[in-house]
Amino acid sequence: MIPEEVRQFIIDKIDSIAELEGLLLLRNQAEIEWDSATLAQRLYTNTQQTEEVLAHLHAQGFLAVKENNSTSYFYQPNSPELAEMVNRVAEIYAKYLIPVTNLIHNKPQTRVQKFADAFKFRKKEDN
Template identity: 90%
Template sequence: MADDLIPEEVRQFIIDKIDSVAELEGLLLLRNQAEIEWDSATLAQRLYINPQQTQEILAHLHAQGFLAVKENNLISYIYQPNSPELAEMVNRVAEIYAKYLIPVTNLIHNKPQIKVQKFADAFKFIRREDK
């Protein structure tokens, strides 16, 4: 099964932290070019999405602890995870995404369904056998 290709901790990280394929692509682009400060217009051109959507992605990635904000004439962002563990997990996600692009994108696209299922599972009753 395709889900078996993605290690559970990477799978859970993607479910918890990444909201769209564009967001993952943006994160990995900033990771791969960590020395560059990115503004929303420049990143929008690279991701082929509108600057407003890109600004939302950058703000979310910053809130998740992946990026630092640089305020000059305009706001820009730089890849700077707030912990070594977070940086390592992003590295693992990058490796998995490079190998298993389709399963990772499917995981992201199926996130609402996964969250609804987890919510529903919380209400399942487990029958105890009386002894």
């Protein structure tokens, strides 16, 4: 159903549905520069979460940044191969929404969760 190379790409590069939806929205409206507040409204997320999504997508090479009075992002993959893979992901997601969603939800612990877990305080065992 989901080709193996697309499956692996999603596992390696996409940590949440918000990331996937944000990436595809920016891809579909590549002429628009997005700030985190505007994108948060479109994704129904809060601004902080959207800032994290945009930073991750930028770090993965999907987006370029424009620094003005505020930071804005626009779709500009750093290679033709990356752009082509995003196109394939968009096609697969449109056809297989539930399997792609399940893939993201069921993937091994995300980098974000691992980072957050590093800051959890653990109760010392009483001796």
